Amino acid sequence: MAATGFKDYYAVLGVSRTASADEIKQSFRKLARKYHPDVNPNDKTAEAKFKEVSEAYEVLSDADKRKKYDQYGQYWQQASRAGAGSPYGSPFGGAYGSPGDGGFDFSNYGSFDEFINELLGRFSTPGGGGRSSYAYGAPGGGPAGPGFGYDTAASSQSFDQEANIRLTFGEAFHGAQKRLRIGNNSVEVRIPPGAKQGSKIRLKGKGPMNPYSKQPADIYLVVQLDTHSFFKLEGDSLSAEVPITPDEAVLGGKIDVPTPDGSVTMNLPAGIRSGQSLRLRGKGWPSPKGDRGDLLIKVVITPPGTLSDAERQLYEQIRASRTSNPRQDLTNTRI
Incomplete structure (x- = not known):
């Protein structure tokens, strides 16, 4: 049996089926910049992805084509x-x-x-x-x-x-x-x-x-x-992004994170970097055998939007007494 060849253009652009024209345009521009051949020279994977998002945008940005695509799915043409x-x-x-x-x-x-x-x-x-x-x-x-x-x-x-x-x-x-x-x-x-x-x-x-x-x-x-507002499934891997505060990143501790089965407490190691992932075993996607994969929690250090006077004073004290410079090795970087 031949493959269906159908592409979910909404999933390609990472938007919901009810997304507005502006949301579709914004998502396309973001992905187009990310995968543009000029940004990724000699990268065949990025080039294929750029073509895919361009194809999706061509259909979803056209009101008539989008209407037919929503109504007929893979048979819209x-x-x-x-x-x-x-x-x-x-x-x-x-x-x-x-x-x-x-x-x-x-x-x-x-x-x-x-x-x-x-x-x-x-x-x-x-x-x-x-x-x-x-x-x-x-x-x-x-x-x-x-x-x-x-x-x-x-x-x-x-x-x-x-x-x-x-x-x-x-x-x-x-x-x-x-x-x-x-x-x-x-x-x-x-x-x-x-x-x-x-x-x-x-x-x-x-x-x-x-x-x-x-x-x-x-x-x-x-x-x-359909996509989920928090969890992502890529291949066999279930993942999610969890924001943490700067002090949690420095000091570590315990944080509560969502899983498909409900909230669990996870140990956060001191000195963790933004973008690092922690594994929760057995909390991921079900397999055909009935067991569960792992859930990958990607932490994102998120500074507070507003500071109280006390918080600001403490951050200023930290800055004044800081001994490390994370950009020290970049001083003599040149092209």
Whole structure:
């Protein structure tokens, strides 16, 4: 089965689906400066990231494109080509990718095949000794347009299909039960704990009929994970940033930090630097085996916004009596 090729442009720019045009612009400018090729010469990873954020901004900054993207998800370009006059309306009955339930609706079609045929503008029928098949997200596209391939293969070619399902951070972490409507059928789907961005959930025998094997294909639900206001999931690692005061950084001590299971007390070593990470074992993301990964807490030294008179006097005393100079080794730095 080919990959879906779908990109969550909101996740690429690090904004919510309800972000304003100004928020989208600000996030793009920040990321564009960070990954611009002039700032990262000969860095292929940064160059690819720059292209990705530029692509995301091109879509989300255009009100019409963003509306279609929000409505049709990975099929927004095909929906644009199909036009508003399509007798089928929204390919997912208006429920595709809705934040409320993460579901979709194929009820506007007699079968999943009809939906695919509408997108491709052709029917998949055997002929001329070949076997026609769908290829979702085929790199480089094909005769049907970007993101779709249409090739001939043996009768063993998979007819499995993919569709996106959006989950909140909590649903992905704890697991969830989702009721989805596929055609005229209502299907109960169990999302196991620990689903991640791009995870695939198999719905066996819920796809279109394979005309060669006479067996129903499978549908794979590809998880699209909403962002969280505090926690971040990158690969298998769950992380979070926690602010600390300058005196906590110098003296160390105990601080309370949030975890997915609630607040815990963490030991802060004296002399910790801003940006260093501390590990809380067993407090991270669930794995398919049922165990838990680690939570990485990144500390950020945050000076107070306002000072009382007593605090200011104490800081001035520290400055007057300070013996160390953290910039001493930079004195003779030149280019």
